[in-house]
Amino acid sequence: MNAVIASLGGKLAERWLAGLALPGVVFVAVAAVAVRLGHAHWWDLWLLAREVDRLALGSPAPGTGSALLIVLGVVLASVVAATATQSLERLVLALWTQGWGRAGEAVTRRRRRRWHAAVARYEAALRDKARRLRSADGATGPLPDTQALARACDRIALTEPDRPTWIGDRMLATAVRVRACYDLDLAAAWPRLWLLLPEETRDPLALAQADFTAAARRVGWGLLYLALGLLWWPAAIIGLGLCVAGWRQGRGTVSVLADLVEAVVDLHVRALGAALGHPTDGTFGTADGQAVTVLLRKDR
Template sequence: MNAFLTELGRNLVGRWATALTLPAAVFVAVTMVAAVLGHSHALDVALLRSHVMTVSTGPALAWAAAGFLAATAVVCLAVTALGDVVIATWGATGTGLGRPFTALRRRRWQRAVAKADTAVKAVLAGPDDRQARLRARHAVLRRDAISEIEPTCPTWAGDRLRAVADRVRRSTGLDLTATWPRLWLVLPDATRAEVATSQERCASAARTPMWALACLAVGAFWWPALVPGLWLSLMSRRRIRRSVGVYADLVESSVDLHSRDVANQLGFELTGQLTPEIGAQVTAAFQKTRHAPH
C-alpha cells in the first residue's frame, strides 16, 4: 500500500503553485489585517484604510510587497510540509503513538459489527419487514463508515486504503505495494490523468485541517478569522473522506481493469481472468522470489 500512498505527497511545481499561492496569499493578508486591527478594532475599516495608505506610497510599498511575497512563499512551504505529515498518518500503523487511536477505532468498529450482525440476522430469520431491512442497512453503513475492515490504522483514510490492498490480495493474489509501480507504467494516459487528479485532490484535502488550524491561531488575535477556521475544521473530515474514497476506488478499478496487462507483459499470456494462483506467481516475479508465496 505504501507504494501508491506515497504518490499523494508528490506535487509538480506548477500544480503546487496553482493550488497553494492564492490561499496562502489570502491567509497572509488576513494575518496582516489581524496584526493591524486586533480584537479591539476587529471591524474598523477606517483604521485599516489608514494603514494601507501609509504603506502604499514610497519605499514602504516596495518593502511591504517584498515582505508579502516572502511570507506567502513561507506559508506555501509550511502548509505543504504539514499536509505531507497528514498524508503520512494515513499510512501509519496501529503502534507507537497511534496505538490508542487504533484501539479506540477497533472498539467502535467491533460494537458496530455486533449491531450490524444482529440486525442482519433479524432480517434473515424473521418475516419480510421493510423497517427491519432499513435498520439492517443503516447498521451496515454505520459499520462501514468506521472501517470496511477491522481497523489496524489510527485513521479512517489509512484503513480505507488498506482495505483496497486487502481485497486485491484476496481476489487476485497480487501484492499492491509491488504491483502498483508496474501497473502505473501500463495504464492508459486517460486513466493516469484521472488518478493523478485524484491524488492532487487528496493532497489538497490533507492540507485543509492545516488551514483550519492556521485560521484558528490567527483568530486568537482577530476574532473574525475564527469563522473560516471553524468552517474549514468542519469541512476537513468530509473532504478527506470523499477524496480518499474516490482515490481508493480508482486504484482498485485500475487493478481490476489492467492487472492482466501487467501479467501479459511478464509473459503469462492470460486468456481468462487473473486468478489468485496466477496473481501469486506475478507477485513472486515482482518481488524477485523463486517461488510464489504460500
C-alpha cells in the same frame, strides 16, 4: 523534449500560483489585519479603513523603491506562509494515512472494537431478518434495517481497522479487497501496473491524487489560521472552517482514489501477469495472483 519541459513548467507554475501563492497573499493580508486590530478591536472596520488610508496617503510622494519594498515583503511573507503550509500538508497526510506509533495503537484498538460491535449488530440483524422472513409471522412489525447497519459499519471502516483514521483504513481496504479477490500483493504490483497504464488512464488517478493532496493542504492553511487566532479570534473561525472542509474533502477524495486504484487492478491485472511472463486465458484467479506475487517479490 523542450516543449514537454516548457509545458510541465507552465503547469507547475500555474499550480503553485493557484494552490500556494494566492492563498499565501490572502493569509498575509489577514495576518496584517490581525496584528492591527487584535482581540480588542476585532470589529473596528473604521480603524482598518483609516489604516489603509494612512498607508496609501501617508507619504506625499511615495517613491518607487518604497513600493517595491512593500511588494517584495508581501511576496516573501506569502512564500514563507506557503512553505509552512507545505510542511503542514505533509504532516496532515502522515496523520491521515500512517499509524502514529504507540499513540495510534490505542486509537486503532478502540476503532477495531467499535467496528466488530457494529459488524455483530449487522450480522445479528441479518439473521433475525432471514428468520422472520421464513416464519409465518414475518409480516408483523418492521424488519431490521440492515442497510443502515451496514452503513454504520462502513462509517467506521470498510474492513477491520488497522489505522487510527478512517482515511488510512480506506486506502488499506483496497489492498485487502485485492488480496481477497486475487491473492495479489497490491503494494508490490502497483509500480508495475502504473508503468503499463495508458496516459488516458493515468490522468484520472493523477487528478484524484492531486485532489487528495489539496485537501491536506487546505487543512494546513486551516492550522495556520488557527494559530493566527491567538492574535485575532475571527481567524480561528476561518481556520476551523478550513480544517473541517479539508477533512471532509479528504474523506471524499480518498474514496475516489481508492476506487480508481481498485478499478485499475480489475481491468489491467491480466496485462500485468502477461508482462511478467504469466499469461492467463480466462479469469485471473487467486492461483494467478499468487504466481504474480511471487514474481513481483522475487521470492526464491
